[in-house]
Amino acid sequence: MHELSIAISLVEQLEQAARRERASRITSVRLALGALSGVERGPLEFCFPMAAAGTLAEGARLEIEEVPITVRCRSCGAETRVGELQLACPRCGAPGVEVTGGRELTVRSMEVV
Ligand SMILES: [Zn+2]
Known part of the structure; x- marks a missing residue:
């Protein structure tokens, strides 16, 4: 399962950070998960x-x-939240947009003891 390997590398990343903090245990983790992260x-x-x-x-x-x-x-500069990826600007209809959010798979914070 794809998500298991993602979870394993996530835990490795968390453990490294926890060791740097000389923590004995991680109690909670906050993760940003983008709709386009796969x-x-x-x-x-x-x-x-x-x-x-x-x-x-x-x-x-x-x-x-x-x-x-x-x-x-890229034409009008509008930044818009969209339900699914689209290639035309929802504001002005011009083709050509760049994705500025939604690819995240990032640890926002964690609590350790
Ligand atoms: Zn536009």
Whole structure:
């Protein structure tokens, strides 16, 4: 399962950060998950405890903040939240937008003891 390998690398990243803080345990993690990240929330939540078992993150609470897709128009500069990726500006209709949000798979914060 794709999300399991994502969860494992996430836990590795968390453990490295926790070791730098000389923490003994990670109690909660807040993750930004973009709609375009290619990772599904449900499977990730399911896989996280398995990936965390036996690590500093064992038993940590996982909070997921879903990040919507945002595009910026190259013509009018408008930045718009969209439900799904589109190639024309929702504001002025010009073709050519760049994705400015929604690719995130980022640790926003974590709590350790
Ligand atoms: Zn536009």
